[in-house]
Amino acid sequence: MEEGSLNRAAARLRVSQPTLTRQLQAIEQELGAPLFERGSHGVLPTGLAHHLRESMTPVIGAYDRAWAELTAHAHGRQSQIRVGYLGLSAARFLTPVVGQFREIHPDVRLWLFDQTPGEQLQALRKGDLDLALIGQEGAMAGDDFYQQRVARIGVIAVLAAGHPLAEKDTISLSELSTEGFIVPAESAVPGRKLWIQQLCRKAGFSPQWVGETDSVTDTFARIAAEQAVSLLPDYLLQTAPPGITLMRLSDRCAFWDFTLLRQRGRLAPACRDLIRLIAETAKAS
Amino acid sequence: MEEGSLNRAAARLRVSQPTLTRQLQAIEQELGAPLFERGSHGVLPTGLAHHLRESMTPVIGAYDRAWAELTAHAHGRQSQIRVGYLGLSAARFLTPVVGQFREIHPDVRLWLFDQTPGEQLQALRKGDLDLALIGQEGAMAGDDFYQQRVARIGVIAVLAAGHPLAEKDTISLSELSTEGFIVPAESAVPGRKLWIQQLCRKAGFSPQWVGETDSVTDTFARIAAEQAVSLLPDYLLQTAPPGITLMRLSDRCAFWDFTLLRQRGRLAPACRDLIRLIAETAKAS
DNA sequence: GAGCGATTATACGTAATCCGCATAACCACG
DNA sequence: CGTGGTTATGCGGATTACGTATAATCGCTC
Numbered sequence: 001m002e003e004g005s006l007n008r009a010a011a012r013l014r015v016s017q018p019t020l021t022r023q024l025q026a027i028e029q030e031l032g033a034p035l036f037e038r039g040s041h042g043v044l045p046t047g048l049a050h051h052l053r054e055s056m057t058p059v060i061g062a063y064d065r066a067w068a069e070l071t072a073h074a075h076g077r078q079s080q081i082r083v084g085y086l087g088l089s090a091a092r093f094l095t096p097v098v099g100q101f102r103e104i105h106p107d108v109r110l111w112l113f114d115q116t117p118g119e120q121l122q123a124l125r126k127g128d129l130d131l132a133l134i135g136q137e138g139a140m141a142g143d144d145f146y147q148q149r150v151a152r153i154g155v156i157a158v159l160a161a162g163h164p165l166a167e168k169d170t171i172s173l174s175e176l177s178t179e180g181f182i183v184p185a186e187s188a189v190p191g192r193k194l195w196i197q198q199l200c201r202k203a204g205f206s207p208q209w210v211g212e213t214d215s216v217t218d219t220f221a222r223i224a225a226e227q228a229v230s231l232l233p234d235y236l237l238q239t240a241p242p243g244i245t246l247m248r249l250s251d252r253c254a255f256w257d258f259t260l261l262r263q264r265g266r267l268a269p270a271c272r273d274l275i276r277l278i279a280e281t282a283k284a285s
Numbered sequence: 286m287e288e289g290s291l292n293r294a295a296a297r298l299r300v301s302q303p304t305l306t307r308q309l310q311a312i313e314q315e316l317g318a319p320l321f322e323r324g325s326h327g328v329l330p331t332g333l334a335h336h337l338r339e340s341m342t343p344v345i346g347a348y349d350r351a352w353a354e355l356t357a358h359a360h361g362r363q364s365q366i367r368v369g370y371l372g373l374s375a376a377r378f379l380t381p382v383v384g385q386f387r388e389i390h391p392d393v394r395l396w397l398f399d400q401t402p403g404e405q406l407q408a409l410r411k412g413d414l415d416l417a418l419i420g421q422e423g424a425m426a427g428d429d430f431y432q433q434r435v436a437r438i439g440v441i442a443v444l445a446a447g448h449p450l451a452e453k454d455t456i457s458l459s460e461l462s463t464e465g466f467i468v469p470a471e472s473a474v475p476g477r478k479l480w481i482q483q484l485c486r487k488a489g490f491s492p493q494w495v496g497e498t499d500s501v502t503d504t505f506a507r508i509a510a511e512q513a514v515s516l517l518p519d520y521l522l523q524t525a526p527p528g529i530t531l532m533r534l535s536d537r538c539a540f541w542d543f544t545l546l547r548q549r550g551r552l553a554p555a556c557r558d559l560i561r562l563i564a565e566t567a568k569a570s
Numbered sequence: 571g572a573g574c575g576a577t578t579a580t581a582c583g584t585a586a587t588c589c590g591c592a593t594a595a596c597c598a599c600g
Numbered sequence: 601c602g603t604g605g606t607t608a609t610g611c612g613g614a615t616t617a618c619g620t621a622t623a624a625t626c627g628c629t630c
Contacts, residue, residue, distance in 0.1 A: 006607065016590050021608065033359035033551050040597035040606045044429060046550025050412025051358055055351035062347060066340035073336050074318035127335025144329060265331025266318050291578065301619050306579065308617095325577045325626035 001049060005042035076268040078130075080109040083274075084120035085133040088216060092235045092285055093133065093150070093258065097277045108270045116188045116215075124261060130271060133278070135233060136257035137191030145261040148275070151282035154234040155199070155254040158219065159245045160227050166245040173203035173251045179229040180210030182222055188214055195256075196231050202253050220244050233258070258282060286334060290327035361553040365394040368559075369405035369417040373501060377520045377570055378418065378435070378543065382562045393555045401473045401500075409546060415556060418563070420518060421542035422476030430546040433560070436567035439519040440484070440539040443504065444530045445512045451530040458488035458536045464514040465495035467507055473499055480541075481516050487538050505529050518543070543567060 003009040010020040028034050035052065036043035072079065085094050094112070101110060115123065117134040121141055124132050132138070138147055157176060159166045165175060177200070183193045193209075200207040210228050213219045219230055224243040231249075233256035240246040260275060267275075288294040295305040313319050320337065321328035357364065370379050379397070386395060400408065405417040406426055417423070423432055442461060444451045450460060462485070468478045478494075485492040495513050498504045504515055509528040516534075518541035525531045545560060552560075 005605095007605090017606095018591085018608075019589055022588085025608090031356060031359045037549050038607055039428075041428070042606065044549050045412075047412065047415055047548030048355070048359055048550050050548065052355055054412060055354060056348075059344065059347045059351055062344045063341075066344055069340060070333070070337055071316055074316040074333055127330075127332065127339060130332055143324075143326070263332030263335065264322050264329050265333050290576090292576085302578075303580080303620085304618055310579090323578055327577065 001045045001053060004044070007042075073268075074266075076266065076270075078108060078268040078270050080111060081131065081271055081274060082111040082113065082129050083131045083133065084113045084115045084123055084129045086117065086120075086135075087114040088239065089133065089233075089235055089258070090114070093278060093282050097274070097281050100277050101274050104273055105270045110274075117192075118186075118188050118190050120261075121190065124263065127263070130263050131274070132261040134259055134261065135189075135192070136195060136259050137189055138259040138261045140191040141261060144264075146264060148260045148262070148279075149257050150260050150279050151258040151285070152255050153258060155249045155251075155256055156232050156234045156237055156246045157249055158223050158230040158232055159247065160224050161243045161245050163227060163229075163245070166247070168247075170250045171247045173199060173249055173254055174205065176200075176207075176229055177203070177205035179208070180226070181207045182211045182213055182219055182226075182228045182230045183209065184216075184219065185212045185214055199231065199254055203251065286330045286338060289329075292327075358553075359551075361551065361555075363393060363415075363553040363555050365396060366556055366559060367396040367398065367413065367415045369398045369400045369408055369414045369419075371402065371405075371419060372399040373524065374418065374518075374520055374543070375399070378563060378567050382559070382566050385562050386559050389558055390555045395559075401469075402477075403471075403473045403475050405546075406475065409548065412548070415548050416559070417546040419544055419546065420474075420477070421480060421544050422474055423544040423546045425476040426546060429549070431549060433545045433547070433564075434542050435545045435564050436543040436570070437540050438543060440534045440536075440541050441517050441519045441522055441531045442534055443508050443515040443517055444532065445509050446528045446530050448512060448514075448530070451532070453532075455535045456532045458484060458534055458539055459490065461485075461492075461514055462488070462490035464493070465511070466492045467496045467498060467504055467511075467513045467515045468494065469501075469504065470497045470499055484516065484539055488536065 003012060006020050006024070007017050010017040013020065015023075024035065031048065031052075033048050034046060035049040036045055069079070083094070090112075098110060098112070101108075113120075113123070113129065117132075117137050120129060120132040120134055121138075123129040124141070124145055132145075133150070136149075138145075141147070157165075157171055157173075165171055181196060183189075183196060186193060196207055210226065211222060213222055216232075216236070219232075220241050220243075222228065223230060231254075232246075234248060237246055237248065260278065262271070262275070288297060291305050291309070292302050295302040298305065300308075309320065316333065316337075318333050319331055320334040321330055354364070368379070375397075383395060383397070386393075398405075398408070398414065402417075402419040402422050405414060405419055406423075408414040409417050409426070409430055417430075418435070421434075423430075426432070442450075442456055442458075450456055466481060468474075468481060471478065481492055495511065496507060498507055501517075501521070504517075505526050505528075507513065508515060509526075516539075517531075519533060522531055522533065545563065547556070547560070
């Protein structure tokens with residue numbers, strides 16, 4: 001259209017004139033109508049040609065931009081990192097890291113999403129997250145993502161404040177063998193029930209389930225109301241609400257693995273730095 | 286990504302597995318990073334693959350929609366017709382047609398653009414118009430568009446109300462031979478000056494130019510102020526403002542061709558109907 | 571531990587595609 | 601009626617792309 005002549009257009013496109021003629025014929029045949037009218041003076045665009053240019057120019061632009069973004073990503077120049085985390089773990093593991101990371105990579109946008117482990121896994125599967133910070137329930141993800149243990153932390157028992165065991169100084173897992181356990185729903189925290197089950201098995205008993213909840217707040221409320229118990233990772237130690245007593249388990253074998261899941265594939269430098277910072281912070285604490 | 290296996294994906298895409306493997310390798314090489322991690326269990330998508338799907342899905346969707354629209358256009362199923370017209374000619378030639386057309390093609394969107402002939406030509410060249418309704422200045426478009434004379438109408442002289450010739454009953458072109466002519470700028474109405482020049486030549490004289498204007502309103506104002514004259518198509522006969530007298534020329538050879546320009550290429554049925562209606566209306570009036 | 575079933579990667583021959591050169595056909599203009 | 605411009609076409613060669621057959625690998629089961 002700009003040259004008004006297949007000859008000149010072919011020269012500009014670095015192909016021969018017969019080639020361009022045939023390519024044009026192919027498109028016209030596929031469309032079902034001519035794009036140019038030929039004459040001894042050259043070619044004149046039809047309305048269809050104008051229409052094609054108008055509608056395809058933005059498509060090509062969008063493609064080029066997307067491709068540029070993709071190659072940048074492929075070469076490790078990531079413009080954003082999307083991290084999912086469990087709200088209550090952020091204070092200890094994530095908050096201190098954000099500032100340091102921004103200093104190293106001020107041009108990389110850091111998105112933080114407060115999500116349950118179940119939501120994080122779903123987001124990873126959809127490709128909406130690059131990194132997920134969850135407990136060892138990450139094992140439920142199977143081989144779909146890379147896993148890395150960031151820290152191994154203790155376990156605390158959750159008791160109603162008036163519970164007899166709440167009066168003691170220390171508590172061991174076996175003392176909970178006759179209690180009723182409350183666990184979060186499998187959809188919210190996949191694998192948590194299994195984890196408690198295995199812990200109890202090590203302590204020599206099989207836990208008795210008395211209910212499922214949707215959130216930590218809900219867990220606390222029901223434990224206070226129903227005199228039930230549960231087990232949680234110990235970063236929640238300082239967050240006991242009124243009516244709830246949190247006690248660290250004395251069992252050595254009772255631990256909770258803080259796990260980082262990341263999307264498969266090459267690790268961008270920025271992402272590597274972020275993971276390093278998180279791992280260091282977790283180890284130090 | 287949906288199948289989790291090159292074998293199953295190849296079957297779905299109706300190609301052989303080696304072919305799909307090589308196509309994937311080609312894209313990965315061009316990107317510079319793998320899209321999948323291979324294993325004996327099948328393939329697992331990397332973060333880059335997720336990114337690619339996220340960014341390319343809308344591009345492909347936009348392409349498909351644009352292509353569908355294009356083939357529809359190519360097969361004559363046009364969803365819109367964009368018509369440029371000269372504001373003052375609409376009442377006589379275009380307004381009556383719009384209603385009739387809407388009855389025949391209620392699903393075709395009719396866009397009407399009030400533009401000077403110069404703007405219309407420019408819009409045609411950009412592909413922003415399908416049809417243009419102008420005077421015989423359309424000849425200036427050269428071979429870029431199809432031309433069709435819609436009607437041949439008379440010419441009127443524009444005189445200041447106090448002008449001596451304004452007192453007469455009839456007027457012929459030769460009586461204007463000593464007057465000063467005002468014409469619209471070439472950019473606004475290309476060819477108008479040439480047309481007047483040729484008319485005067487037929488009448489045996491060469492017109493004397495005293496100024497250029499940007500609009501009909503401006504033309505009227507300057508003619509009233511400067512006692513100049515001009516020539517216009519006679520559909521403006523009823524629109525004389527105070528201080529202006531409009532008189533039909535008695536010369537038989539003085540006429541103005543009302544011309545329809547249309548984009549090159551196949552003529553869609555809806556567009557053909559619209560043109561037919563315009564031509565009939567013009568002929569009847 | 572051997573074998574089976576599944577996976578992806580590679581080798582190779584063939585078929586199809588695509589390109590450029592040469593040339594034909596056409597037109598406007600002088 | 602040639603001449604310089606245009607686009608279209610025939611043809612040979614090089615490249616590409618595909619499918620079949622096969623290799624290499626891995627996990628699972630017996």
